[in-house]
Amino acid sequence: MPTILAIETSSEMASCALLRGDRVVARSSNGVRTHSASVLPMIQELLAEAGIALADCDAIAYGSGPGSFTGVRTACGIAQGLGYGANLPLVPVVTLDAMALACHQRHGAADILAVLDARMGEVYWAQYRYEDGLRAVLPAALTAPAGVAPQGAVTACGNGFAAYAEAFAGQPFAAGAHADVMPHAEQIAQLARIAFAAGVSVKAADAQPLYLRNKIAYTSAERGVMNRAAAAAKAAA
Numbered sequence: 001m002p003t004i005l006a007i008e009t010s011s012e013m014a015s016c017a018l019l020r021g022d023r024v025v026a027r028s029s030n031g032v033r034t035h036s037a038s039v040l041p042m043i044q045e046l047l048a049e050a051g052i053a054l055a056d057c058d059a060i061a062y063g064s065g066p067g068s069f070t071g072v073r074t075a076c077g078i079a080q081g082l083g084y085g086a087n088l089p090l091v092p093v094v095t096l097d098a099m100a101l102a103c104h105q106r107h108g109a110a111d112i113l114a115v116l117d118a119r120m121g122e123v124y125w126a127q128y129r130y131e132d133g134l135r136a137v138l139p140a141a142l143t144a145p146a147g148v149a150p151q152g153a154v155t156a157c158g159n160g161f162a163a164y165a166e167a168f169a170g171q172p173f174a175a176g177a178h179a180d181v182m183p184h185a186e187q188i189a190q191l192a193r194i195a196f197a198a199g200v201s202v203k204a205a206d207a208q209p210l211y212l213r214n215k216i217a218y219t220s221a222e223r224g225v226m227n228r229a230a231a232a233a234k235a236a237a
Contacts, residue, residue: 157179
């Protein structure tokens with residue numbers, strides 16, 4: 001089985017994971033302002049603990065979004081830098097997919113609604129079915145909380161329910177929602193392994209964040225975030 005290094009920084013928590021064989025080892029750090037500074041040390045810890053070099057991995061996975069603009073750019077930029085430095089392919093994984101897999105693993109859910117706070121009075125959301133694997137029932141969307149409309153009964157998860165508790169009040173799918181389920185590198189790695197085995201990967205130069213808001217072009221500040229993250233990761237590789 002391929003060895004996958006995964007990076008996830010789309011929310012307030014940054015996490016990294018190393019999946020080798022049937023074992024996944026992860027690190028996490030809270031505080032969105034520290035993501036770019038915390039990710040590389042966590043990766044170095046994971047590789048050192050496993051006794052391998054970055055070049056011994058088969059691919060680098062990253063949470064491509066949706067999520068915080070700065071967060072998804074940071075994960076993409078670091079993955080690009082590491083990919084360039086070690087000549088490894090990249091596997092982008094949708095953050096909502098990772099949340100749905102975590103909800104299934106923790107709570108045994110089969111029909112899952114993942115809702116992530118998108119700020120500005122909006123949420124990212126998608127619906128899934130887990131049956132011999134995860135598949136999307138309704139694709140990722142960006143709407144106001146009132147626009148979240150799952151099909152049938154679901155187990156709901158994500159911090160969108162805590163962020164907009166009043167807006168979701170009275171919705172049957174919001175009762176008992178697992179607001180603590182968030183995107184994590186552990187599930188990013190697991191989903192990336194499946195995708196990589198199916199031949200789904202991109203070159204470092206082709207990696208992109210996934211935005212659902214209308215983004216025409218990167219600002220100079222946004223380009224700077226990605227360039228600095230990529231440069232630091234490339235140097236570390």
